[in-house]
Amino acid sequence: MQEERAHWTSNVGFVLAATGSAIGLGNLWKFPFITWENNGGAFVLVYLLCIAGVGLPIMMAELLIGRKTQKSVVGALKDAVGPAWGYVGAWGVLCGFILLSYYTVIAGWSLYYFARTVGWMAGGLPAGTSLGDLFGAQSANAPLQLTLSLGFSLATVAIVYLGVQRGIERIARLFLPILFGILLLLLVSSFAMSGSGEAIGFIFRPSFSELTPESVLEALGHSFFTLSLGMGAMVTYGSYIARHQSIVKASAMIVLLDTLIALIATVIMFTVIFTAGMQDQVGETGTVGMLFIALPQLFFQEGVVPFGSLLAPLFYVLVALAALTSTISLLEVVTSYVIDEKGIGRHKATFLCGGAVFVFTIFAALSFGSTPGLSTIELFSGKAGWFNTADHFVSNWMLPTGGFAITLAAGWFMTRDATESELVDGTEPGWFRYNVWRIFIRYVAPAAVGAIIISVAFGRDFS
Ligand code: TRP
Numbered sequence: 001m002q003e004e005r006a007h008w009t010s011n012v013g014f015v016l017a018a019t020g021s022a023i024g025l026g027n028l029w030k031f032p033f034i035t036w037e038n039n040g041g042a043f044v045l046v047y048l049l050c051i052a053g054v055g056l057p058i059m060m061a062e063l064l065i066g067r068k069t070q071k072s073v074v075g076a077l078k079d080a081v082g083p084a085w086g087y088v089g090a091w092g093v094l095c096g097f098i099l100l101s102y103y104t105v106i107a108g109w110s111l112y113y114f115a116r117t118v119g120w121m122a123g124g125l126p127a128g129t130s131l132g133d134l135f136g137a138q139s140a141n142a143p144l145q146l147t148l149s150l151g152f153s154l155a156t157v158a159i160v161y162l163g164v165q166r167g168i169e170r171i172a173r174l175f176l177p178i179l180f181g182i183l184l185l186l187l188v189s190s191f192a193m194s195g196s197g198e199a200i201g202f203i204f205r206p207s208f209s210e211l212t213p214e215s216v217l218e219a220l221g222h223s224f225f226t227l228s229l230g231m232g233a234m235v236t237y238g239s240y241i242a243r244h245q246s247i248v249k250a251s252a253m254i255v256l257l258d259t260l261i262a263l264i265a266t267v268i269m270f271t272v273i274f275t276a277g278m279q280d281q282v283g284e285t286g287t288v289g290m291l292f293i294a295l296p297q298l299f300f301q302e303g304v305v306p307f308g309s310l311l312a313p314l315f316y317v318l319v320a321l322a323a324l325t326s327t328i329s330l331l332e333v334v335t336s337y338v339i340d341e342k343g344i345g346r347h348k349a350t351f352l353c354g355g356a357v358f359v360f361t362i363f364a365a366l367s368f369g370s371t372p373g374l375s376t377i378e379l380f381s382g383k384a385g386w387f388n389t390a391d392h393f394v395s396n397w398m399l400p401t402g403g404f405a406i407t408l409a410a411g412w413f414m415t416r417d418a419t420e421s422e423l424v425d426g427t428e429p430g431w432f433r434y435n436v437w438r439i440f441i442r443y444v445a446p447a448a449v450g451a452i453i454i455s456v457a458f459g460r461d462f463s
Pocket residue numbers: 021022023024025026027099224225226227228229231233326327329330
């Protein structure tokens with residue numbers, strides 16, 4: 001017999017869980033770095049427009065498809081649109097699977113840096129430590145990488161195993177307030193540093209002469225990643241919403257919180273960098289460099305971060321918590337598909353899916369060492385190893401195509417009645433205009449996402 005579908009116990013619980021999915025390494029690892037690369041200001045403004053004009057309408061579309069059908073992504077798209085749309089759902093499940101396989105590895109690094117920074121709390125950074133070398137050594141250390149990512153995978157599996165209410169929602173309720181607290185503490189302490197004015201100027205003062213068409217597309221691509229859109233994660237979470245919970249309000253809240261956290265994280269990181277006068281070095285170390293090479297060094301550098309040696313471990317707790325609330329959402333996409341479509345119980349399904357994903361996590365974890373094959377496969381030029389291959393494929397191809405399909409589903413294939421009755425149901429806030437949403441989901445969002453796909457086809461790289 002089919003168990004009754006679980007629902008979030010409250011609106012707050014749901015918003016926190018979905019916000020936990022959205023807030024992740026994208027906010028702490030990708031956004032600050034691409035803001036840096038694109039010279040801040042104007043890029044941030046464009047990003048905010050993308051979030052509001054494309055991200056928010058698609059967020060509503062995904063949640064409404066989930067709530068309407070009460071099914072995970074494959075069944076939801078079949079029910080809401082038509083049988084062939086099951087393939088679009090399956091594309092999303094595959095995307096969740098691949099993304100989770102390497103996301104866990106980065107999450108594992110945060111555990112490593114937590115342990116190291118705790119170790120340096122008392123005596124400071126040992127003389128002669130090169131954090132660039134340390135990063136290289138840890139990422140190439142196979143047993144270490146396997147241990148870290150196995151630990152993180154087990155934590156993820158344990159939470160998803162407990163289910164929607166006792167696992168996912170409870171963890172979100174517990175961890176997100178801690179995450180917000182740590183972030184605020186770091187923000188307040190960054191205001192005490194001399195570089196904070198410069199950092200804020202860099203982030204918020206737009207200079208449009210530096211804006212290129214590529215940076216507009218990069219902002220757009222990132223708005224998908226950071227909001228967990230384009231792969232059915234929000235469809236899945238939406239399927240646990242009870243009828244009386246508002247999709248519009250929740251979407252606005254999730255999008256707002258995710259954006260706020262990304263901006264705060266960027267202010268903190270840039271303040272540290274400007275205070276130390278490290279501007280020149282940051283660009284060279286790439287995306288991972290900012291989080292795992294530049295920052296740990298600066299936390300322990302004399303005169304940069306007040307109480308830096310205390311704040312450093314807290315910062316990596318923040319990264320780990322943000323990552324964990326995202327990995328559970330990724331695993332839930334895959335697991336709920338198996339539960340709903342294959343009729344397997346949650347406990348068994350969680351182990352099955354967690355185990356299958358972990359096989360690929362092994363590939364990702366060994367991507368940086370010298371394991372033959374794993375660190376050298378190169379399906380996309382310049383992207384050696386499973387880790388880079390997967391990141392490239394997900395960010396460039398899977399999320400934009402999945403998101404494009406969602407806009408078509410909600411804007412063109414579902415009837416007006418079907419979407420209107422979900423969004424305008426008496427729970428929506430006064431500012432919401434269904435017709436405006438409809439224009440965005442039918443025209444603006446597909447045109448924008450279509451532009452990403454075309455530019456990727458012509459060789460642009462957004463990973
Ligand atoms: N939003 C997450 C982040 O910013 C990454 C992500 C993309 C994700 N799609 C997802 C997380 C789906 C959970 C589910 O880090």
